[in-house]
Amino acid sequence: MKVGILGCGAIANIITNFAVEGKLGVDLNFFYDRDMERAENLASQVDGTVALDINSMLENVDLVIEAAAPQAVSETVPLVLEHGVDVIIMSIGALMDTELRKTLENLAAKNNAKIYAPSGAIVGLDGIKAASIGKIQSATLVTRKPPRSLGVSAEEETILYEGKAGDAVRKFPMNINVAAALSLACGKEVDVKIIADPSVDRNMHEVQVIGDFGEIKTITQNVRCSMNPKTSVMAAYSAIKLLNSLNETFRIGT
Ligand SMILES: NC(=O)C1=CN([C@@H]2O[C@H](COP(=O)(O)OP(=O)(O)OC[C@H]3O[C@@H](n4cnc5c(N)ncnc54)[C@H](O)[C@@H]3O)[C@@H](O)[C@H]2O)C=CC1
Numbered sequence: 001m002k003v004g005i006l007g008c009g010a011i012a013n014i015i016t017n018f019a020v021e022g023k024l025g026v027d028l029n030f031f032y033d034r035d036m037e038r039a040e041n042l043a044s045q046v047d048g049t050v051a052l053d054i055n056s057m058l059e060n061v062d063l064v065i066e067a068a069a070p071q072a073v074s075e076t077v078p079l080v081l082e083h084g085v086d087v088i089i090m091s092i093g094a095l096m097d098t099e100l101r102k103t104l105e106n107l108a109a110k111n112n113a114k115i116y117a118p119s120g121a122i123v124g125l126d127g128i129k130a131a132s133i134g135k136i137q138s139a140t141l142v143t144r145k146p147p148r149s150l151g152v153s154a155e156e157e158t159i160l161y162e163g164k165a166g167d168a169v170r171k172f173p174m175n176i177n178v179a180a181a182l183s184l185a186c187g188k189e190v191d192v193k194i195i196a197d198p199s200v201d202r203n204m205h206e207v208q209v210i211g212d213f214g215e216i217k218t219i220t221q222n223v224r225c226s227m228n229p230k231t232s233v234m235a236a237y238s239a240i241k242l243l244n245s246l247n248e249t250f251r252i253g254t
């Protein structure tokens with residue numbers, strides 16, 4: 001399978017490192033970024049090609065990994081799907097826009113393409129998806145990051161946001177995609193709290209889901225990407241695991 005990346009930042013860097021080591025299970029050979037130097041840097045590591053525009057990449061790949069920004073999902077993913085090319089969406093916050101999500105789903109169905117949204121920087125989506133078969137009463141997410149990850153300075157623990165997931169992804173588009181992943185897995189818009197905490201050096205996500213199945217509680221303490229402290233290494237790993245699994249004949253978890 002030939003794969004291209006849209007957005008050559010922190011997540012793309014980690015994915016490319018795995019490609020260099022032959023651990024991706026697919027051929028990563030096309031790179032596109034509006035900052036061409038970034039695309040060139042990654043392409044040179046795997047003897048890949050820099051795409052000058054998205055269309056030239058789409059002529060040559062079976063799957064695109066979107067690792068850019070929510071705006072790239074609305075601007076570019078429709079084009080990807082119209083070409084019948086599969087897509088992995090990392091900026092999953094964009095999918096809190098129900099109209100956009102339905103449009104993308106319809107385009108995928110019409111063009112026989114697939115949309116994958118990996119679990120990203122959060123854990124437990126397998127159990128939560130299973131739980132959503134029954135009735136979910138409440139779902140909450142508390143995200144705690146070092147102030148620098150959230151682009152603020154704070155001397156003490158500071159609540160930056162409390163409210164619903166849809167609003168959270170609009171206010172913190174590069175920091176709380178996990179709220180969208182959780183909401184989509186639950187089939188319910190989750191309640192979100194975002195805390196800047198100078199006493200932590202990890203990106204932490206605490207999830208509680210209560211339903212007729214019982215209760216799930218998870219805490220993820222993520223190491224941050226050196227290139228972008230907003231983003232957790234786990235997010236890149238989830239995309240890599242998804243790529244690995246595309247050819248699997250045995251599948252574990254929901
Ligand atoms: N699903 C999840 O759990 C997570 C999702 N993310 C999201 O994944 C995306 C990528 O994250 P990172 O690699 O950390 O970001 P980054 O900021 O390190 O890299 C993004 C790259 O995309 C490029 N870019 C942005 N918009 C573009 C566009 N419209 N067209 C072409 N290139 C564009 C930028 O120039 C940059 O090189 C972000 O939207 C981020 O919020 C990040 C962490 C967790």
Ligand SMILES: O=C([O-])CC(=O)C(=O)O
Nearest residue numbers: 121175176177178231232
């Ligand atoms: O990487 C993380 O820990 C979470 C994040 O930035 C996001 O969900 O956008």
